[in-house]
Amino acid sequence: MISEIIKFDNIGTPKYLxxxxxxxxxxxxxxxxxxxxxxxxxxDDNTIFDGGLFVLEYIGLIEYSKGLLCIPNKYCHFFKNDRLLKNKIVLMFMDKWMLDDSFENCFNKDTVLHDASHSIIISNKSFGGFKYSKLKQFLIDFDVIKASYVGGYFSIVNQYKKYFDKNIVKKVKLSLSEFNKINDLKNRYGEDAENFVLNIEKQRYKEHALVSAIEQISHIDVSAGYDIASLKDQGSSIIDKFIEVKSYSGSPYFYWSKNEIEVAKQERDNYFLYLINRDEISNKNYRPTMIQNPAKNILDNQNWKKDCQTWKFEKTAL
Known part of the structure; x- marks a missing residue:
């Protein structure tokens, strides 16, 4: 299908798609x-849009049913904001492209490597001159790649490293600081907790038609304000439950960002806070604390103590 996509003059920019x-x-x-x-x-400085519809059908965001174009219900929640939709479009595109032979033709041991700071960089030669130039522009427009300080190379934005990492054979030894950064313990705790919740939700709705739409949104957009998109009950016809996952040890506590609180206020009863005790996570009978509408049930709850850990200071005059 990539062979068909590259025949179009314009396969789509973020704003157009x-x-x-x-x-x-x-x-x-x-x-x-x-x-x-x-x-x-x-x-986006373009007047030709011949390939956009083909791309959206290729990735499955748009379907053709009974003579009409439509969006599958399992993707409706991504239309809450443009940033989330943009990130989903590019991830769906990358997932499809990886299955096409052209992906390995572009990104292989000769064109993909680690630089000294452990960033993944790809050679401009990956795109075969003009042959895959439209795909290169797509990756640039969707912020998957950006110009590298190494001439003739592009850096891969961290969120998309997983697509290229398996094709890297040239590596340099990591510095201790880089190693610690990548293996940061806090991130590991958070990832373990999110995977735990994801498994709970998928198991709970394993017979539901939209079970495949239950997913980890934090891998798509770290600033979405929640981590997991799921279903409120068996009668849900669209994704309508947005879960923020917090991991703790000992007595329940968590850190809640301003953005997460704003999303919780916006989503109200559709927003859930899952508190995961990482000391119990390996217990097969363990069930996390689940708090619906935490903007109401925690912010104004005397049983929860609020402690401001950081302040933002902004100079208002020179």
């Missing part, structure tokens, strides 16, 4: 009707 997706999410259209919405339009 988001607008196209939201258009179809709002109402179903026939395929031939879509182009009418973009006649004489200029988006």
């Amino acid at each position: 988001i607008e196209l997706s939201k258009l179809i999410h709002k109402s179903s259209y026939k395929r031939d009707d879509i182009s009418d919405f973009f006649i004489n339009r200029q988006i």
